Amino acid sequence: MKKTKQLFAGATLATLGLQTAQADYTLNLMQGVTKISNDVYDLHMLILWVCVFIGIAVFGTMFYSMYHHRKSRGHQAANFHENTTVEIIWTIIPTIILVAMAIPATKTMLELDDVQNSDMSIKVTGRQWYWDYEYLGTGVHFESHLDAASEKAHRDGSDPHSVPHYLLSVDRPLVVPVGKKIRFVFTSADVIHSWWVPDLGWKKDANPGFINEAWTSVDKPGTYRGQCTELCGRDHGFMPIVVIAMEQGDYDNWVKTTLAKQEEKPDLSDLSREQLMANGAAVYLKNCVSCHQIDGAGAPGDYPALRGSAKVNAGVDPLIGFLQAGTSKMPSFAKLKDNELAAVITYIRNAPELGNKVGDEIQPKAITPVYDDE
Amino acid sequence: MSAVTAEHEHDDHHDHHAHGPEKGWLRWIVTTNHKDIGTLYLLFALAMFFVGGTMAMIIRAELFEPGMQFVDPKFFNSMTTMHALVMIFGAVMPAFVGLANWMIPMMIGAPDMALPRMNNMSFWLLVSGVLLLASTLFMEGGAPAGGWTLYPPLVLQTGKALPFAIFSVHLLGISSILGAINIVATILNMRAPAMPLMKMPMFVWTWLITGFLLIAIMPVFAGAVTMLLTDKFFHTSFFDAAGGGDPVLYQHIFWFFGHPEVYVMILPTFGVASTIIPVFARKPLFGYSSMVYATASIAFLSFIVWAHHMFTVGMPISGELYFMYATMLIAIPTGVKVFNWTATMWKGAMTFETPMLFSIAFVVLFTLGGFTGLMMSIAPVDFQYHDTYFIVAHFHYTLVPASVFILMAAGYFWLPKWTGHMYNEKIGQLHFWLSTISVNILFFPQHFLGLAGMPRRIPDYAIQFADWNMISSIGGFIFGASQLLFLWIVIDTIKGGTGEKVTDEVWEDAHKHGLEWTLPSPVPYHTFSTPPTVIPCDHN
Numbered sequence: 033m034k035k036t037k038q039l040f041a042g043a044t045l046a047t048l049g050l051q052t053a054q055a056d057y058t059l060n061l062m063q064g065v066t067k068i069s070n071d072v073y074d075l076h077m078l079i080l081w082v083c084v085f086i087g088i089a090v091f092g093t094m095f096y097s098m099y100h101h102r103k104s105r106g107h108q109a110a111n112f113h114e115n116t117t118v119e120i121i122w123t124i125i126p127t128i129i130l131v132a133m134a135i136p137a138t139k140t141m142l143e144l145d146d147v148q149n150s151d152m153s154i155k156v157t158g159r160q161w162y163w164d165y166e167y168l169g170t171g172v173h174f175e176s177h178l179d180a181a182s183e184k185a186h187r188d189g190s191d192p193h194s195v196p197h198y199l200l201s202v203d204r205p206l207v208v209p210v211g212k213k214i215r216f217v218f219t220s221a222d223v224i225h226s227w228w229v230p231d232l233g234w235k236k237d238a239n240p241g242f243i244n245e246a247w248t249s250v251d252k253p254g255t256y257r258g259q260c261t262e263l264c265g266r267d268h269g270f271m272p273i274v275v276i277a278m279e280q281g282d283y284d285n286w287v288k289t290t291l292a293k294q295e296e297k298p299d300l301s302d303l304s305r306e307q308l309m310a311n312g313a314a315v316y317l318k319n320c321v322s323c324h325q326i327d328g329a330g331a332p333g334d335y336p337a338l339r340g341s342a343k344v345n346a347g348v349d350p351l352i353g354f355l356q357a358g359t360s361k362m363p364s365f366a367k368l369k370d371n372e373l374a375a376v377i378t379y380i381r382n383a384p385e386l387g388n389k390v391g392d393e394i395q396p397k398a399i400t401p402v403y404d405d406e
Numbered sequence: 407m408s409a410v411t412a413e414h415e416h417d418d419h420h421d422h423h424a425h426g427p428e429k430g431w432l433r434w435i436v437t438t439n440h441k442d443i444g445t446l447y448l449l450f451a452l453a454m455f456f457v458g459g460t461m462a463m464i465i466r467a468e469l470f471e472p473g474m475q476f477v478d479p480k481f482f483n484s485m486t487t488m489h490a491l492v493m494i495f496g497a498v499m500p501a502f503v504g505l506a507n508w509m510i511p512m513m514i515g516a517p518d519m520a521l522p523r524m525n526n527m528s529f530w531l532l533v534s535g536v537l538l539l540a541s542t543l544f545m546e547g548g549a550p551a552g553g554w555t556l557y558p559p560l561v562l563q564t565g566k567a568l569p570f571a572i573f574s575v576h577l578l579g580i581s582s583i584l585g586a587i588n589i590v591a592t593i594l595n596m597r598a599p600a601m602p603l604m605k606m607p608m609f610v611w612t613w614l615i616t617g618f619l620l621i622a623i624m625p626v627f628a629g630a631v632t633m634l635l636t637d638k639f640f641h642t643s644f645f646d647a648a649g650g651g652d653p654v655l656y657q658h659i660f661w662f663f664g665h666p667e668v669y670v671m672i673l674p675t676f677g678v679a680s681t682i683i684p685v686f687a688r689k690p691l692f693g694y695s696s697m698v699y700a701t702a703s704i705a706f707l708s709f710i711v712w713a714h715h716m717f718t719v720g721m722p723i724s725g726e727l728y729f730m731y732a733t734m735l736i737a738i739p740t741g742v743k744v745f746n747w748t749a750t751m752w753k754g755a756m757t758f759e760t761p762m763l764f765s766i767a768f769v770v771l772f773t774l775g776g777f778t779g780l781m782m783s784i785a786p787v788d789f790q791y792h793d794t795y796f797i798v799a800h801f802h803y804t805l806v807p808a809s810v811f812i813l814m815a816a817g818y819f820w821l822p823k824w825t826g827h828m829y830n831e832k833i834g835q836l837h838f839w840l841s842t843i844s845v846n847i848l849f850f851p852q853h854f855l856g857l858a859g860m861p862r863r864i865p866d867y868a869i870q871f872a873d874w875n876m877i878s879s880i881g882g883f884i885f886g887a888s889q890l891l892f893l894w895i896v897i898d899t900i901k902g903g904t905g906e907k908v909t910d911e912v913w914e915d916a917h918k919h920g921l922e923w924t925l926p927s928p929v930p931y932h933t934f935s936t937p938p939t940v941i942p943c944d945h946n
């Protein structure tokens with residue numbers, strides 16, 4: 033009996049211990065990795081302490097009163113109902129506190145507003161549902177999507193705990209040098225998005241048809257994660273931001289490697305059916321799944337199903353043209369390289385999980401004669 | 407004190423109208439009696455509270471754990487959108503209009519509202535608007551899913567529901583405007599001659615000011631959504647850069663309505679608190695004139711701070727600084743009110759029946775919401791708070807343990823007067839404690855989530871947000887379930903309650919605090935057909 037109790041107690045404690053080991057009961061704002069983020073944190077703590085003291089004073093008075101000035105304790109009610117002096121005091125003192133708060137707040141606002149004399153500029157375009165980064169003047173230009181593991185896990189019911197940095201991980205992070213003043217320009221290709229990395233200390237909306245500016249200077253190398261913070265549709269919660277800050281030397285190497293990869297011609301050699309299907313699944317997961325869904329069923333009233341779709345199951349050439357042209361509802365996918373296009377068309381026509389079974393394969397070279405993507 | 411009793415009008419009139427309510431269910435369709443219409447508004451609001459509450463339960467169920475377990479992400483967005491619209495326009499605002507209808511005529515010694523037939527129409531316009539909005543849940547493409555703020559361009563991606571949602575906003579707006587006109591006209595014109603403005607109860611003052619707010623802002627909201635309609639269907643480009651417009655323009659127009667709108671919800675809350683606390687402290691309201699001036703200041707300031715909802719849109723620095731300073735100013739009159747309620751309690755002889763319990767919880771928890779509001783007014787820090795759960799925590803603190811708690815306090819306070827039956831105090835206290843504890847378990851952790859980096863309006867989240875989300879959801883489920891106790895109390899009290907005899911006064915010395923406590927419980931169908939000559943005044 034004693035052994036059973038011990039075993040039970042031990043198992044319970046172990047489980048609780050495991051739980052608390054993974055538990056994350058973060059309480060406070062992060063200090064972040066920039067001067068601005070630290071200034072913002074200091075302002076936050078200042079106003080928080082002001083509120084704590086006022087709260088203690090007010091609630092302390094109330095609770096004292098609730099205990100002592102009770103009918104059941106025999107307290108007789110007083111009859112006063114005004115006191116101009118006291119009213120003036122408790123109007124003037126809060127005013128003074130507010131003016132005191134406004135001064136450092138104004139200083140930080142003015143600093144945040146000063147985008148001048150930056151060392152580089154990055155254009156950030158919000159899209160439903162990913163980010164597009166362009167390092168102005170360098171030629172570096174790429175999209176940043178939620179990474180494949182998170183994308184799959186939130187759609188097929190896998191355990192989120194099994195995915196590293198679930199929902200906060202991307203395929204192509206934004207890489208920046210430390211210690212340099214980086215200017216950002218924000219816009220959107222469709223609806224309003226907002227770009228936020230808490231460790232940098234600010235967020236900025238990305239408005240379609242307009243440009244917003246902001247700047248940062250990262251003090252420490254590291255990886256900093258954020259999310260879109262303006263409701264932008266169904267996958268608003270699934271378009272994170274990852275910023276990797278590196279020493280200048282490493283950053284320069286990254287720029288070189290990235291440009292080289294951008295210049296690379298896509299490999300248009302023939303592929304096996306398995307290869308086409310696997311590549312196609314990856315292209316679909318990155319580009320198509322948000323609207324057409326992981327089972328190809330789409331969303332009635334919003335996005336058509338691919339499952340059993342006449343367009344998908346008919347001729348290949350019209351399908352290629354359709355994907356590259358886009359419509360008023362579906363963006364153009366001319367950005368896909370020929371090998372990606374071939375793979376994804378093979379996939380959508382033949383994947384059992386999407387419900388189509390045309391039985392063909394489309395090789396990369398089949399795309400080129402139809403549309404010459406220079 | 408007051409010499410007013412129930413009136414007998416048979417001898418005075420030779421008109422053809424009925425001397426009492428219509429018979430049967432038709433009464434509730436055609437009534438022009440302020441008490442009946444007040445009841446209709448209150449019961450409708452209670453039903454909508456449970457509808458909106460169910461949507462909240464769906465939201466909290468999905469957010470209980472990371473991963474997508476129950477709903478499609480777009481449906482989740484519809485739930486957050488509709489939860490807000492239903493709670494604001496279907497529950498909180500109608501409930502306060504219901505209280506206004508029931509109580510204002512009695513509090514000012516008037517026989518009814520100034521425009522009784524328009525009063526009836528205002529109610530049925532409300533019902534039509536809410537039903538139309540609810541019907542969008544069943545349309546192709548689903549209910550609106552772009553947030554209750556309806557920002558373009560996203561809202562223009564709504565399916566078939568868009569024009570219906572916009573039209574429902576028009577219906578709700580007209581209902582509110584007509585109701586507000588009625589309330590202002592009643593207060594200004596139908597007070598007993600013995601009651602000058604500065605002897606009016608605070609509840610009447612707050613509704614007078616709220617009436618003006620509503621008349622000013624509802625047409626602006628109507629304008630904003632009409633521009634959405636024309637952008638979608640008639641090729642205008644108010645909010646489309648390609649045609650020379652700007653999506654941020656919508657935000658300015660919306661929040662010019664939206665900020666005073668939240669004060670529309672909180673000012674009557676303040677009025678009820680200022681009514682209940684003096685009764686249970688057995689002491690006059692402290693600083694009546696300051697309370698009036700503070701309410702008027704808050705209302706005035708509410709018109710000139712709207713862009714604090716837009717600190718991250720990319721406004722010029724001068725605009726951001728101005729709105730920061732103006733927003734910080736609101737803390738001053740609001741603080742004055744909190745201090746005055748505390749001073750009302752100070753050196754009173756308090757008892758803690760259920761209405762007082764909810765009112766005290768209101769003062770404490772609304773103040774917490776006020777603190778986070780002050781934190782958010784510091785614009786550079788708001789860059790970190792904006793569109794996160796910190797904001798969600800703030801506005802829920804200023805709405806749920808504030809407006810909703812005060813509405814329940816009002817229910818407990820006045821049900822005995824309306825029905826002539828006493829509610830079950832033990833169940834009331836159980837309802838209070840369960841609600842207060844669970845509302846804090848539900849919303850307090852959301853501050854931590856926002857500070858840790860969790861955005862709003864997301865159906866799934868990163869693992870580091872899991873623990874507080876689970877706790878918040880548990881609080882939500884307990885809070886939701888606890889409200890069934892209130893439903894039980896309302897039904898039970900209407901049917902007879904504890905059976906205890908209820909006097910005119912109900913609460914000790916209440917006759918000193920308001921005219922309604924000089925009337926019998928339950929109040930007769932028609933009251934104050936001749937105005938009272940003596941006004942109880944607990945503050946001058």
